[in-house]
Amino acid sequence: MNTTREPAWQEETTAASSRTERVFMDEGPIRVTSARFLVPGNTFAMSGVTSVRHIEKDPALVFGYLLIIGGVFLCLSPSLIAMGVIFVLGGAIYLWKGKGRYNVRLQTASGEIKALTSRDKDFVRRVVYALNEAIVYRG
Template sequence: MNSAASNVAQPNETVFFQRGNVSVTNARFIVPGQTYAMSNVTSIKHVETPPSKLPGWLLIIGGAVFCFGKIWVLGLLLIAGGAGVLWKAKGKYDVMLQTSSGEVRAFGSTDPGLVREIVMALNEAIVFRG
């Protein structure tokens, strides 16, 4: 079966979420490269990993060192670059599934809203399953 066909719900499936190549039905949770049988999923959780701010702070500190060394232009560029890195830093949001085989990271994104929608759909699918 090709990957496009595997992402289509079967006639006896209820679709709770479908966006791009991610689907949640009462029978399956489909993500790129993997399909999970909902009958094997015992619980779902949403895990947030905050963004790393270390690179931004290192640039700012390096820029401050250059400013103290009277190399103003390079110092200010590094400080501005560090501030930009801090501003654009994004966290990582994961969907974790507890299955009979253990806990697995099933899906990850930098979009917290998408991950919340998927977790809600997975919870609905489990309740629907009974």
């Protein structure tokens, strides 16, 4: 069963011209149209975007492992067992709850730009899908 849903495209006329601008995504501060990609603090012209991709960056798991190893060594000393248990539990929770970061990268004539970073993988995939649809629509 496919759980991805096709976005409902909207069309609106821009105030600056009588040209219709198709809206591919409008979720909170993120907006993808046939002409623009708006993120907080930046607006990218879709005419300058040649390709888009998402990058997954794994969480820094080393920190969690170091907490666990340090906790095990602390548990070897009878007076520091409580602190060692806290370190081990903290490291285990960090590894269990650790989420990666996901980036939207735009390729333009001036190079690659990291346009958006989020911990929500599905959200980043929806943004990339909308950007790809905008590029195809633009032609």
